[in-house]
Amino acid sequence: MAPEHVASALEQKQLTSAYHREGPEGRYSRPADKNGGGALAVYTRAVGTQQSAWPAKGYGVGSNDSRVQLILSPNVLQTPNHGWRASSTDNGGLVPGATKNDQVGLPQGDPLKRTKQLWGKQTESGRNGAFNATVNNSSIQANNEQLHWEKVPLEGNLKGMVVTSPASFETLMKQKGAQQTEGVPGRGTIQFGSQNVPVVLAAKNSSLLSTLQSTGIADDNGRVR
DSSP states (O other), X not given: OOGGGHHHHHHHTEEEOHHHHXXXXXXXXXXXXXXXXXXXXXXXXXXXXXXXXXXXXXXXXXXXXXOEEEEEOTHHHHSOOSSOEEEXXXXXXXXXXXOGGGGTTOOXXXXXXXXXXXXXXXXHHHHHHHHHHHHSSSSOOSOOEEEEESEEXXXXXXXXXXXXXXXXXXXXXXXXXXXXXXXXXXXXXXXXXXXXXXXXXXXXXXXXXXXXXXXXXXXXXXXXX
C-alpha cells in the first residue's frame, strides 16, 4: 500500500477492493481487473514461516521500495468472517478456479454484474491445496496471492508495518498518533484504536522474516500472532 493511503485505511478500519472505492464506472489499473479478481478483491500475500528469502520490500506485482507492507494476523485466512476467499495467483485478473472460457458471453461493463458468479468456481479443497502449496516450502512463491471478497477488516488483524524507504517511514511518522521510538532509528508506532502498531524501516533486500522477528512482530518460529 502507498504510505499516503494508510491513514484512510486505518480510519475505515479495513482494506477495501478497487470496486468498493471506485464503483462500476471506476478506473482500474489494467483492463484485466474487470475479469473478476482485480476489481472485486482485496489482495494479500501469504508468506510461510520457512520462506526467509522473502524480501522486506515484498515481491511481485505491487511491491516496490516506496510501499508499506501491512503485516496481518493469519486469522484473516484461518478464521475469516469477512467473506469469500480465493487462493493463489489471480491469473491475469481471473478469480482462481475460473477460466478464460468462463468469460465467454458475460456482459461488458460493471465488473460486479459481470463476474460475481465466478467467485464460487474455486472449491474449498482447491483453495486449501493452493494455499498449502504456497507456504509449505522454503522457496519464494511469486503466486501467493490471497483474494478476499470486497474487504479485509484491520481490527484485531493488523500486527505491524514494514517500509524500506526512509521517505515512506517519514510519511507514516507524520500521521496523527504516530511516534518514533526514542534512540532507535527507523522504529516507531502508529496508533490504531487502543493499539500501538509497530512500524519498522528495513533494508529493501533484507529478510522480511528476520525483520519481523527482530521487532517482535513475529515469534521465534516466524509466526505472526
